Every structure is written in structure tokens, then in C-alpha cells.
Amino acid sequence: MTDILKDVTVYGKEQPWRERKIACAMYGEYVTKLNYKKSARVVECGEVLRFASSGSELRLFQAWFCHSRLCPMCNWRRARKQSYQLSLIINEALEQNPSGIFLFLTLTEKNATASTLKTELQNMNASFYRLFQYQKTSKNLLGYVRSTEITFNEKNQTYHQHAHVLLFMKSTYFRDSQNYIKQAEWSKFWKRARKLNYEPIVNVKRVRPNVRRGDTSLASSAREVAKYQVKSTDYLTGSESRDLKVVGTLENALNHTRQLSFGGVLKDIRQQLKLDDLDNDDSPQNLIKLGINPATGQKVTEVDYVWNPVSNNYEKW
Structure with a gap:
């Protein structure tokens, strides 16, 4: 009987390696048909997974990923890493500024077409920086x-581009009307910065680090910011002609763009924690080493799993 990969976390949740690789294979077919130079790299993404095994525990030891922005495999891993890093940054920010407060701001605008998406994204990013050049939006930031x-x-065959922003503000933000910005006022500021001729929908709410139902609203907001830039279900439906158009549009629009951007003390803390050093997903950082685990005394061995396109599963090598 073939030994199939089953990577279960300490919380009992199985990691979706198989599902991500199946989606990655479909994406690989699309970028190949679109003649992208990276197609071979995408097709081979995550084909071999090397784990360090200690008892029933598996930790990824070595693998090769394509790092393409739309790759379902890399998106999943990237979102997990970014969420973890952001939680470290948030904790350190509150440690350094215990009176600081967090706001979750969502900035929207009218949908773009396939031909205008790239330009609208560029304009939206530039407008975001203008938004925080105004005295009232910047004074407590x-x-x-x-x-x-x-x-x-x-x-409508259109694309809805919008921004999620986690703001870290001084405690004086809620002090009086000279500091506090109502939601309607945020909308006016965004309209002005974005140079729109209509009232955009903007949502802003305070998020707190207090525990509720085993989680925190702040942790949920961090995951919202760190999640996928585009959900794979939007461009991997199985309808090839339709998906090829969407993938082509998104690849063009997202080329040379940054998924996350930091500013102020959150940027400083990210640099202090040297989180930039963790950008290489292929390196076995913070993983247990082969040999004897000093914490448990158990022997740590290497276990390899290889993707089988016939059975659509990872099988032990």
C-alpha cells in the first residue's frame, strides 16, 4: 500500500498540501499556454517535499517553490508566513507603545476593467500615500x-480592487473631534486623495487585543491584511478560455507590485525583528535538524514525498 502524505499540525488540522498542488498544476497549465517564462518553474513547484520526522511529527525540511504571485501553493505558504510575522510586529508594537490603538481601514473604489486594472492599481497605491499626507490623517498615525x-x-467581467489597512494610532486619536475621524470623513479624505468624482465606500473600525471566543479581533484583522491578494477560486474555475483571460489580466496587473507595504513604527519594528531575512521560503529556517532532537531525545530522520500526477497525491519516496 502506498504511503500517502498526511501532515497534521499539533492542533490536529491536516495541512492541505494535496489541494494546493492540484490547484498549482492547473495554474501551471495556464501559464504554460500563456507562454510565460516562469511556466516550467510553476509546473515543478512543490513536486518534492522533504520533511524532518520525529515520531508522528513532520516539519518541512526542504522544498522548491516557484514564488509566483498567483501560485496557489506559494500563496498559501506566503499568507501563513505573513500572518505570523504580522502577529510578531503587532505584539512588539504594543510592547513599545502600550497605549497605542489599532484601526482596521478598508478603502474601495469602482471596479476596473481588464484593460484598466493595472493603471487603477498604480493610481490607488499612489493615492494611499497622499491620504496620509493630510494633517488630520497623519497627526495621530x-x-x-x-x-x-x-x-x-x-x-460584469470587472475587477474590484480595494485596500485593507491596519493603522496603529496614538491614544490621543479618540480624545476629541480635532483628532477623531468619522467614517464619512475618511471617505471624503479618500475621495480627495484618490481624485474621484463620486463618494467611495470606506469602512473603519477599532480592533482590540482582548480575547473573545478563543481569538482576538486584532488577530483576525492581521489575518485579513495578510491573506491572499487574489483568491485562486477567482481564476481557477476549470473553464479554460475564461480562466486564461483572467490569469493573463492578473499577471499583467500584479507584475512588479508589492503585496504588503509597511510604514512608520511598524516598518521600523519589522526591520528590528529582521523579518526581511525570512523571505526565502525554500530555506529550512527554525526547523528541527536531522539527528537527535535535544528537547525530546527522539531521533529525527528525513522523509521525502514526491507528487504523483497520476494519483494526484504526494507519495512517500
């Missing part, structure tokens, strides 16, 4: 982390 999300509207 300590730092921020921003991400851009794009969803596809099947009915």
Missing part, C-alpha cells in the same frame, strides 16, 4: 501595514 486585494466580478 504611528504606523501602518497595507495590502491590496482583487476580486473578480463574473457578471
